[in-house]
Amino acid sequence: MARIVGGITTSHIPAIGNAIAREMFEDPYWKPFFDAYPPVRAWLDEVKPDVAIVVYNDHGLNFFLDKMPTFSVGAAPEYQNKDEGWGLQPLPPYPGDPELSWHIINSVVAEDFDLCTCQEMAVDHGFTVPMSLLWPDRAKMGGLKTIPLVVNTVQHPLPSPARCFKLGQALGRAVESFDKDLKVVVIGTGGLSHQLDGERAGFINKNFDLMCLEKIVDDPEALTKYSIHDLVRLAGAQGAELILWLVMRGALTGTVSKLHSNYHIPISNTGAGLLLLENAA
Amino acid sequence: MARIVGGITTSHIPAIGNAIAREMFEDPYWKPFFDAYPPVRAWLDEVKPDVAIVVYNDHGLNFFLDKMPTFSVGAAPEYQNKDEGWGLQPLPPYPGDPELSWHIINSVVAEDFDLCTCQEMAVDHGFTVPMSLLWPDRAKMGGLKTIPLVVNTVQHPLPSPARCFKLGQALGRAVESFDKDLKVVVIGTGGLSHQLDGERAGFINKNFDLMCLEKIVDDPEALTKYSIHDLVRLAGAQGAELILWLVMRGALTGTVSKLHSNYHIPISNTGAGLLLLENAA
Amino acid sequence: MTSVSAPEPIPGTTIFDGSMAMRGYALNKMCYSFNEAESRKAFLADEDAYCAKYGLNDEQKAAVKARNVLQLIAAGGNIYYLAKFAGIFGLNVQDVGAQQTGMTVEDFKAKLVAAGV
């Protein structure tokens, strides 16, 4: 059977994509951020997952307001990265795992999650930046396949933190009922606190972020008590991306232990959090 | 507050659209079908609903398999009917009620339904044929506004009958918490038994249809016990459209009484069922 | 997860699920394009080029060429999209039903009438 070997949280800020493209790894602004990643890469190198499920929000590349789904799951043989309009060079496509995608879709829809299924899907920086951070060398990805899971954070109403956590739990059950010996890692992207728009632009809440980094490990249910409106107030308009972390955390059904963590302010307008969580059977 | 005054079920077969366009109301094949509608129109004329929520499935006009949502709700100021490829002349657009749409969306997403919201949406025969049957004279629509609610019946997994009924119940609560004096009618379209594809094409199950016409009035929960696979086996591949009726029925939260019904075999490949259900407070 | 495991097959019925959807994606995408009059015209003007543009595989191309609905379904076609293909040739769901069941259209219609008795 397939097994979820761990969960990772990481920021997905577009500026990181720029910094990677310009190889600013030793730049004083970027060094404390990039230096946090090698331990996570070493773990991935050792564990060698077969599939990465990447939970992110589309930022207006694949979805527009004419058809804005709450939860979407990719079921494509590969995912293209495309021009987002502000200069990030598109990366080569990522291989999918449609067979596992459909197993997840069947399983999760049977548990009353009303998915949008996507047999073609362009992935944006929300997906590619985490992939580039975790697998900077594509050659080291080996046969790694990917499944994008997209949560609406663009247009309210967003799904509640509690609903996202429950989706994660259903995702965990789905993966672990898949009849193939696969090691799966789930990546919750985005966050932590940030706000891009309005007079409150630049809002960051360090205390709230540190609390989230702690609770998401041992007491994720505590975070599901917040409403979306709470998250916007406490973590900024885009800080609501915490719901993506909650999907990831819900999928870790075993004994969870924190192998690595980092928190750094600021990257662009954001408090950037990194976590590596092992999921022991 | 808004109130759901009643529910209607009706077939939405494209051939009906053709027959209407050719005014075949007195044709011996069509007469027993069309003759069932005047009592329902008289009721609508008398009750004068302000809004019609039309539950149907898109047949490959607005949605393709690149983005196939389970449940979609229109939130557009108007809905265009478009060329579906096989000759039905597009009808003039239908006015929407985006304010009520958003109220429903907010309410239903808060109840853990993972909607796709559509601020632009082309409606196909699944929507227009029932509208033409119920309001053959557009002038008599008055200020009637419409809200399309689309359920995936194109690609499995479909949402279960039980899930659809629950969505209807949430829809009912949503409408009845809307702070405006509106009379709302909910139209469940499609069905009853039919199968278009495969060696079993032309399959119709009269006994099952008659049972559904009875149970949907007084014991809809009995119908929610079926799985989608049961419906395909018992009502044909497209007979699974019964789930659209269940969304409608779930929305009737009061005392339901049957004011009119009709069943006729065949229209095109289908057993056509008509029901007018009053929803007393 | 019994709800997810495959239930008993239904004779003469193909469930259009994930595995069919994967198989038929190119074919269905082509048929979806037939919502537009220009696409229908382009198909009629050069059928082979149109099928090639959408990346149909050999099985799908042969089924399209044969206008054979059962073959189109076996190749991953979904009836809702295939209806748009059939529409190009003026075929409705009763013509399509007759073809799939190996009946004349008259017999197929008579069978439907008989279902009501």
Place this chain on the structure above:
Amino acid sequence: MTSVSAPEPIPGTTIFDGSMAMRGYALNKMCYSFNEAESRKAFLADEDAYCAKYGLNDEQKAAVKARNVLQLIAAGGNIYYLAKFAGIFGLNVQDVGAQQTGMTVEDFKAKLVAAGV
């Protein structure tokens, strides 16, 4: 249904909900088009014509002309789509943040650094 009634407003923060989405549809649709290089070129070649093509209202046109992010938001713009508009002029989220808060970009950046201390 308390969960649905509007909660306390958050100062300096516009929730992009249904009512904003209705107001901003044309503007956001235009900005969504800027995913494509050709659309960006067409906008730069004839800004007024491009805005007219997408049916922007006067408030939206004026906000576009002024490159004023707060006005764009008030006119229904969503920050994710507006980011693509800002990108045409080489502005990133820190430039946009500085403009909205009435600070220099340097001061805005310093404020962010200070949030970490």
